[in-house]
Amino acid sequence: MKEKTLVILKPSCVVRGLVGEVTKRFEQKGLQLVGMKMCQLTDEQLSEHYGQHKGKPFFQQLKDAMMVTPVVVCCYEGVDAVEVVRNMAGTTNGRKSPMGTIRGDLCMSFQENIVHTSDSKENAEIELKRFFKPEEIFSYELPQCSFIYAADEV
Ligand code: CMP
Numbered sequence: 001m002k003e004k005t006l007v008i009l010k011p012s013c014v015v016r017g018l019v020g021e022v023t024k025r026f027e028q029k030g031l032q033l034v035g036m037k038m039c040q041l042t043d044e045q046l047s048e049h050y051g052q053h054k055g056k057p058f059f060q061q062l063k064d065a066m067m068v069t070p071v072v073v074c075c076y077e078g079v080d081a082v083e084v085v086r087n088m089a090g091t092t093n094g095r096k097s098p099m100g101t102i103r104g105d106l107c108m109s110f111q112e113n114i115v116h117t118s119d120s121k122e123n124a125e126i127e128l129k130r131f132f133k134p135e136e137i138f139s140y141e142l143p144q145c146s147f148i149y150a151a152d153e154v
Helices: 011-015 019-029 043-049 059-066 081-089 102-106 121-131
Strands: 002-009 032-039 071-079 115-117
Touching: 002 019, 002 081, 002 121, 011 019, 011 059, 011 071, 019 032, 019 071, 019 081, 019 102, 043 059, 043 121, 071 081, 081 102, 081 115, 081 121
Parallel strands: none
Antiparallel strands: 002 071, 002 115, 032 071
16 A cells, blocks of 8 residues: 655755755655655744654754754655655664665764654654645656556555
8 A cells, every 4th residue: 555754854965965866766766756845844843743852862952953954845655655765764873874775875973864754654644744734745647657566566
């Protein structure tokens, strides 16, 4: 079954000119871009988004780092999209993330780690509602779909 997931291209991605490199990887993989916009995140949005880190010493620093510049929020769709995108991002610490992953190839940091990706299907649904209005998520035919998946996979 196809599902949707959220990717945030963080300030470290925008400022370092890596938006094209990162979105190219998702496109080449076969994920379908169904939503994308640049926005300036607020402290309120980030307090909700990073709620599980509230009280940790890096909480405010993490939120501040996400507000330094606008970010690009993206919605990708595909079979097992949450897991596929998460595997492509790699592990949180860029210094330890395997080569071949976005973080392993492109960054050196725990915090300045290029992308945020939803960690479960349930959280993807919550996070997509947080950053997108319903009319900002699109549905359109992919003519090449039969060359991305076998008939019994979709
Ligand atoms: P992200 O995938 O956006 O989800 C939570 C973020 O918190 C994570 O990426 C890191 O950028 C950040 N983070 C987690 N742990 C730490 C830490 N110990 N120090 C700084 N930032 C952290």
